[in-house]
Amino acid sequence: MIILYNAQIYSPVQSSAIAIRGDRISALGTDAAIRALADSHTEQIDLKGALVLPGLTDAHLHFEWFSIGLTFVDVETDTVDEALKRVAERAKVTPKGQWIRGHGWNYSRWGDEFPTAAQLDSAAPDHPLYLTAKSMHAAWTNSLGLKITGITTNTPDPEGGKVGRDAQGNLTGILFETAMDYMTARSYSGFSDYKQTGKIPDHTSEDVAQAMLKGQDVAWKVGLTGVHDFDGVRCFTAYQLLRERGQLGLRVNKNIPVAYLDQALALGLRSGFGDHWLRLGNVKVFMDGALGPRTATMIEPYEGEPNNYGIAVTDKETLYDYGRKAMMGGLAMTVHAIGDKANHDLLDVYEQLRNDESQLPITNYKLRHRAEHLQILHPDDIARVGKLKIIGSMQPIHATSDMNMVDKYWGKRGVYSYAWRDQLNNGVVLAFGSDSPVEPINPLWGIHAAVTRRRADGSPSEEGWYPNQKLTVSEAVDGYTKGAAYAAKMEDHLGTIEVGKLADLTIVDRDLFTCDPMMIRDAAVLGTMVGGEFKFRTL
Numbered sequence: 001m002i003i004l005y006n007a008q009i010y011s012p013v014q015s016s017a018i019a020i021r022g023d024r025i026s027a028l029g030t031d032a033a034i035r036a037l038a039d040s041h042t043e044q045i046d047l048k049g050a051l052v053l054p055g056l057t058d059a060h061l062h063f064e065w066f067s068i069g070l071t072f073v074d075v076e077t078d079t080v081d082e083a084l085k086r087v088a089e090r091a092k093v094t095p096k097g098q099w100i101r102g103h104g105w106n107y108s109r110w111g112d113e114f115p116t117a118a119q120l121d122s123a124a125p126d127h128p129l130y131l132t133a134k135s136m137h138a139a140w141t142n143s144l145g146l147k148i149t150g151i152t153t154n155t156p157d158p159e160g161g162k163v164g165r166d167a168q169g170n171l172t173g174i175l176f177e178t179a180m181d182y183m184t185a186r187s188y189s190g191f192s193d194y195k196q197t198g199k200i201p202d203h204t205s206e207d208v209a210q211a212m213l214k215g216q217d218v219a220w221k222v223g224l225t226g227v228h229d230f231d232g233v234r235c236f237t238a239y240q241l242l243r244e245r246g247q248l249g250l251r252v253n254k255n256i257p258v259a260y261l262d263q264a265l266a267l268g269l270r271s272g273f274g275d276h277w278l279r280l281g282n283v284k285v286f287m288d289g290a291l292g293p294r295t296a297t298m299i300e301p302y303e304g305e306p307n308n309y310g311i312a313v314t315d316k317e318t319l320y321d322y323g324r325k326a327m328m329g330g331l332a333m334t335v336h337a338i339g340d341k342a343n344h345d346l347l348d349v350y351e352q353l354r355n356d357e358s359q360l361p362i363t364n365y366k367l368r369h370r371a372e373h374l375q376i377l378h379p380d381d382i383a384r385v386g387k388l389k390i391i392g393s394m395q396p397i398h399a400t401s402d403m404n405m406v407d408k409y410w411g412k413r414g415v416y417s418y419a420w421r422d423q424l425n426n427g428v429v430l431a432f433g434s435d436s437p438v439e440p441i442n443p444l445w446g447i448h449a450a451v452t453r454r455r456a457d458g459s460p461s462e463e464g465w466y467p468n469q470k471l472t473v474s475e476a477v478d479g480y481t482k483g484a485a486y487a488a489k490m491e492d493h494l495g496t497i498e499v500g501k502l503a504d505l506t507i508v509d510r511d512l513f514t515c516d517p518m519m520i521r522d523a524a525v526l527g528t529m530v531g532g533e534f535k536f537r538t539l
């Protein structure tokens, strides 16, 4: 048994101490009452007033993409020399001939000249290299990399891409856009699984599993005890490998790309299949693009672009067909929708599906359908999400990252964007996440964004961006705990600190509820417990 006492506990039960037996919370109460339960084998930990939250769950991230990224050499540096130094260091500990991957360079930070293969040759001549730019629109390789992939001066520029050449026609080592596909599949989009297009051996499930061990460590340090994953099926296998080996230390809700809907139905898999560590979530579909590239679908055109309404990825009829099929097999949907048109169409389809559902002979059937992002809604649609009992899966940090783009591309419509207060007021269960690695994985940064609607530097103003959408700290915390548990249909076991629930806890160094909201972002995690075991602790 473990006893945590002298704590500030965020729980429906007034208490200052928690007893944990096995993987569950066995008692809550005063220090005296709980410490009286101790025997000689009990570890008693004085939390010195630290805050204990239910374990934080990131309800939308790309954990494979995040974890694989951790294995890459970080070349997001101020100088090209620093990047070369890091590559050389990695080469020293990597067997000769093995590929070294890196990510994050930006030539405009390096004096506005693209780096060259020759520079990389000087750092690591015996390893093929593949370093993607921060923008993902270009990659930088060395002579060995070019040789192994068979790229020569005779290699043509592919459609939509360019092989970098100097004035004499010699290869520079930079591949632009689709020319990157000569070497590898370009990115982890999460649309489906990744096609092997180039010569660099793709990551196996085992590679992903190994990378996820690193990913878990990072997740625990920022207080995460669970994730809802939005990558493909390769990482589903990786999670299973970790689970088999007793190495999975995060609760995983695994959503699957719609490309596998038929296979999932053929196997008779239903949302919720699995156990408390790894369970099947929903079927993921994309309705539209994103705000940055102005491909999210809008009812009215983008500001200053009278013909741009965005790009629809899936139409209503197709989405309904998927949803209907999935529903009949007991699979819930989870649909990426950013623009107000995408969300409008999505809500129409959910309305139809809820209607169909009510005709089914089985009662108590309501599937935990989700809307991913809900970034902007038409005012007529705001109340529909709650009415249809759709889970609002939102990422608070997107609001503060995107606010300038919203002002520019959506103009006055921004008042209806990232409107979690409106959704909460309409009875929506919010499940909060980061969309990592698109945004940083730290859930405390998300709580800060939800509560302040300001960036770390305090911009845009003291009151925050569209401040009427701010949440209280407990509402924000609930998005990462209660709401996330509900979205995974795990609310009987997770999401609050109560006797009988799984002992997943996040211990933080300060009282988030009373500290200056701008300081929430700097809060440090002192301990992360999953299933009664500390996965990270400085206590």
Ligand SMILES: [Zn+2]
Binding pocket: 060, 061, 062, 190, 230, 435
């Ligand atoms: Zn995502």
